[in-house]
Amino acid sequence: MSKIIIVEDDSMISEIFQRKFSESGFEVFLAENGKQALEIINKEKINVVLSDLIMPEMGGFELTKTLRGGGYDPNIKIIIISNLIDSLENAIELGANGFLTKSAFTPTEMVNEVKKILDAQQPPAK
Amino acid sequence: MNFNLVSQVGTCYSFISQNQDFLSFVYYSHIPTTVFALIVGVFVFIKDKRSLVSKLLLGIVVSFSLWTSLDLIIWKSYDSRLIMFAWSLLGILNVLFFILSLYFIYVFIEKKDVSFGKKIIFSIFLLPMVLLTPTIFNLKIFDIANCQAVEGKYFTSSYYLIGFFIALWIAFFAFFKYKRAESHQKKQIIFISLGIELFLMSFFSTGLLNSYLVGVGFITDTVSFKIEQYGLFGMAFFMGFLAYMIVKFKAFHIKMLAAQALVVAIVALISAQFFFTPLANVTNIVLIGITVFVSAVLGIWLVKSVKDEVRRKDQLQKMTDSLAETNDKLRVINAKLERIDATKTDFIYIASHQLHKVPTPIKGYLSMLLEGSYGKLSKEQRRVLENIKLANDRQINLVDDLLNASRLEYGKVKLDFKKQYLEDICREIYDTVLPVAEEKGLKFKYEKPKAALPELILDKGKIFEAIFNFVDNAVKYTRKGKVEMEIELDERSHYQWQAGDDEQKEILFGPVVRVTVSDTGVGIAKENIPYLFAKFSRKDTANLNVEGTGLGLYVVKLMVEAHGGRTWAESEGEGKGSRFIIEIPTKQPENVVAKEV
Numbered sequence A: 001m002s003k004i005i006i007v008e009d010d011s012m013i014s015e016i017f018q019r020k021f022s023e024s025g026f027e028v029f030l031a032e033n034g035k036q037a038l039e040i041i042n043k044e045k046i047n048v049v050l051s052d053l054i055m056p057e058m059g060g061f062e063l064t065k066t067l068r069g070g071g072y073d074p075n076i077k078i079i080i081i082s083n084l085i086d087s088l089e090n091a092i093e094l095g096a097n098g099f100l101t102k103s104a105f106t107p108t109e110m111v112n113e114v115k116k117i118l119d120a121q122q123p124p125a126k
Numbered sequence B: 001m002n003f004n005l006v007s008q009v010g011t012c013y014s015f016i017s018q019n020q021d022f023l024s025f026v027y028y029s030h031i032p033t034t035v036f037a038l039i040v041g042v043f044v045f046i047k048d049k050r051s052l053v054s055k056l057l058l059g060i061v062v063s064f065s066l067w068t069s070l071d072l073i074i075w076k077s078y079d080s081r082l083i084m085f086a087w088s089l090l091g092i093l094n095v096l097f098f099i100l101s102l103y104f105i106y107v108f109i110e111k112k113d114v115s116f117g118k119k120i121i122f123s124i125f126l127l128p129m130v131l132l133t134p135t136i137f138n139l140k141i142f143d144i145a146n147c148q149a150v151e152g153k154y155f156t157s158s159y160y161l162i163g164f165f166i167a168l169w170i171a172f173f174a175f176f177k178y179k180r181a182e183s184h185q186k187k188q189i190i191f192i193s194l195g196i197e198l199f200l201m202s203f204f205s206t207g208l209l210n211s212y213l214v215g216v217g218f219i220t221d222t223v224s225f226k227i228e229q230y231g232l233f234g235m236a237f238f239m240g241f242l243a244y245m246i247v248k249f250k251a252f253h254i255k256m257l258a259a260q261a262l263v264v265a266i267v268a269l270i271s272a273q274f275f276f277t278p279l280a281n282v283t284n285i286v287l288i289g290i291t292v293f294v295s296a297v298l299g300i301w302l303v304k305s306v307k308d309e310v311r312r313k314d315q316l317q318k319m320t321d322s323l324a325e326t327n328d329k330l331r332v333i334n335a336k337l338e339r340i341d342a343t344k345t346d347f348i349y350i351a352s353h354q355l356h357k358v359p360t361p362i363k364g365y366l367s368m369l370l371e372g373s374y375g376k377l378s379k380e381q382r383r384v385l386e387n388i389k390l391a392n393d394r395q396i397n398l399v400d401d402l403l404n405a406s407r408l409e410y411g412k413v414k415l416d417f418k419k420q421y422l423e424d425i426c427r428e429i430y431d432t433v434l435p436v437a438e439e440k441g442l443k444f445k446y447e448k449p450k451a452a453l454p455e456l457i458l459d460k461g462k463i464f465e466a467i468f469n470f471v472d473n474a475v476k477y478t479r480k481g482k483v484e485m486e487i488e489l490d491e492r493s494h495y496q497w498q499a500g501d502d503e504q505k506e507i508l509f510g511p512v513v514r515v516t517v518s519d520t521g522v523g524i525a526k527e528n529i530p531y532l533f534a535k536f537s538r539k540d541t542a543n544l545n546v547e548g549t550g551l552g553l554y555v556v557k558l559m560v561e562a563h564g565g566r567t568w569a570e571s572e573g574e575g576k577g578s579r580f581i582i583e584i585p586t587k588q589p590e591n592v593v594a595k596e597v
Helices: A011-023 A034-043 A060-068 A085-094 A107-119 B020-047 B052-076 B080-110 B116-132 B153-180 B183-215 B221-230 B233-248 B256-276 B282-357 B359-370 B379-409 B422-439 B460-476 B526-532 B552-562
Strands: A003-007 A027-031 A048-051 A077-082 A098-101 B139-143 B148-151 B417-420 B443-447 B456-459 B482-490 B497-499 B506-508 B512-519 B566-571 B578-585
Touching (some): A003 A011, A003 A034, A011 A027, A027 A034, A034 A048, A048 A060, A048 A107, A060 A077, A060 A085, A077 A107, B020 B052, B020 B221, B020 B233, B052 B233, B080 B139, B080 B153, B080 B183, B116 B153, B153 B183, B183 B221, B282 B379, B379 B552, B422 B456, B422 B482, B422 B512, B456 B460, B460 B512, B460 B552, B460 B578, B552 B578
Parallel strands (some): A003 A048, A048 A077, A077 A098, B443 B482
Antiparallel strands (some): B482 B512, B497 B506, B512 B578
């Protein structure tokens, strides 16, 4: 069972994703920002990080940078979920495996997209 | 003329000694003119030491002043040795200031030094004088009876010849320069050449005239002496012209205040003649009276024109100042506008992001509700929730459009141009929309091109979005009937398109690939057509389609234009269906396609 951490400061989004991803067979962890996420990642063997970009304390970019900066499992998949689609390139450059536009997908679609990215040998997908 | 040729050293009694009256006329012709010339020459030189032209002017007035001083000695002195010495130098000084005058006018008009060749020619003029001055060819002997030297014929002739030649040279030079000069220079050329010619001609012609008239016995020495005196006044005219030019044209880079001082000095000095020159006789009183009058009038006029000039300058300065002030204001306003613009971009961008915050979780919850994640729904509940979801999606689309429009407008979108077939994109859209249309019970027909279409340089995503927008709308706003999509090549298109900004416009003609999406739907009222693709503004919100195509079509327009193409809509009226057309030129302008939009 894949372990996914949802890094999102909007609790409603977290709730929806938690429910949907759990239903889809993921073991879901929640974090409100990058810092909390790193603490959890240090303890648990997380497979997927689904992260928002703009959050207090530590945002998605910094989280990605930290996770790709060494000391963390390089096999962890990082998927950015945001409406700031101009940040796609930056996210990929920093080492994210995917970028999903938050408002474009229903939760079900979102799960499918994440699965697609995980299945794909060569990310990223949009 | 019968001279007693006596080479004797000592005093003699000249013509002057019996004519004190004439002596004051000699003073009058020599002193003010010399002082005037020296003031102007030295003044110009002090003000503009470095320039060649003021050096040359100084050379002219100094050699002229030396000449007048020596001449004065000759008239005044009774010492034959002194007279002979002074007299012997007159010729060389003469030629010197003639040549300097020629040099001067060249530099003044051409604003650069003369060529080396010309300098050689100038020197050649001077050479005979230098060589002959100490010889018998210059002055033969001293005429003790008349207290004057006897000049050598050839020497005098050569001096006259050179003088005549130079005066002619200057006249021709000035004439040709005048013809070619621009209008603002013409006046200066007239003044300077007229001044020099008056100076040289009067100097040289009175001398020549004298010799000739005395030679043929037409006039006596006494008369000739008098005529000779008038020759010097030419210099005063020359200097007067120079003073005028200094004031009027700011010649020699002399500033207004300095020019004023010059005018005052000249008038004061000439007026001072009143007190220095003996007023013993009527001639003198009349002469000095006239001079003072003329110089006063000239002075007043000059000072007045200086004042006018200063006033004009002040006015100009004021105008310049107020213009600068206006410019500053405009700059401030402009900066403000730019700030507003930038703020607007940031605002739209951030607001768009923030605006997603509300509908996104709603969308999530609604989807899950409808998917049954929260339990089974009654038919009525489902209907209502579906309506809510529709409204929410519309909200998301609107925000997306807003974001897209601002991104396109402010150059945040990078277009990913690649060579591809527009036909492929249409095919993909058709495949995507067909099930939706069929579900709605609509006919959806795709008219394939009759001939092969050329490859175009396109951003697939953007063009897909644009055409998809049309097709999606067509399906949405058509209850029954059909939707048709057609793609064709129009080789005879008269389409003109101006690419680039105003500075580098490129007008393109030629074939276009045209995609037409037509439907039998609600149609568009004629008066609304012009507003369809407009970005809404406060002015035309009244005309904004209530059903809310919002910014969608505006975004389509921006995207199509980014490809060098154009888009528009046609409709026969409400209820009569509509056509939406996109045209992409097959010859796309490099500067647009290469540009990041």
